[in-house]
Amino acid sequence: MLFHTRKWVKPEDLNPNGTLFGGKLLAWIDEELALFSIIQLENTRIVTKHMSEINFRSSARQGDIIEIGIDAVKFGNTSITLKCEVRNIMTREVIITVDSITMVALGDDGKPKGHGKIKLEKLDDRFRKIENKD
Known part of the structure; x- marks a missing residue:
């Protein structure tokens, strides 16, 4: 699993119980999934189509630092299916797991668009390809 993003839990991120508000965490996850998908599919028009069961296993308190991990499960014609873990x-402790999230690439018309990707691509590899062309 690739852990790219860290978040610092601040007072405005808390619920009345003094723990991380689940809605705030889900917003952070959705944003990270979108960024991951945009980079992988090389398309800035990405939408969240589906999220499987969300399993809250623990929480975080003010001052804690969490990190969001994402892994590609499969590539469809217009989509990428991911899984996520936040610790x-x-x-x-693991805070949350989501076993299946489907992100869909869209065209300018707002309809699903094929992306032609078949596997996870590291950015370093992509940049090396560009450098080797010059």
């Missing part, structure tokens, strides 16, 4: 770096 608390301070407590070393």
Whole structure:
């Protein structure tokens, strides 16, 4: 699993119980999934189509640092299916897991568009290809 993003839990991220608000965490996850998909599919028009069951396993408190991990499960014609895990770096506990998230690439007309990708591509590899062409 690739962990790219870290978030610092601040007072405005808390619910009345003094723990990380689930809606805030889901917004962070959705944004990270979109960014990951945009980079992988090389298309800025990405939408979240489906999220499987969301399993909250623990929480985080103010001052904790969490990190969001994403992994590609499969590539469809117009979509990418991902899985996600968020962990608390301070407590070393898994906060949430989502086993299946489908992100869809869209064309300028707002309809699903083929992306031609078949596997995960590291950015370093993509940049090396560009450098080797020059």
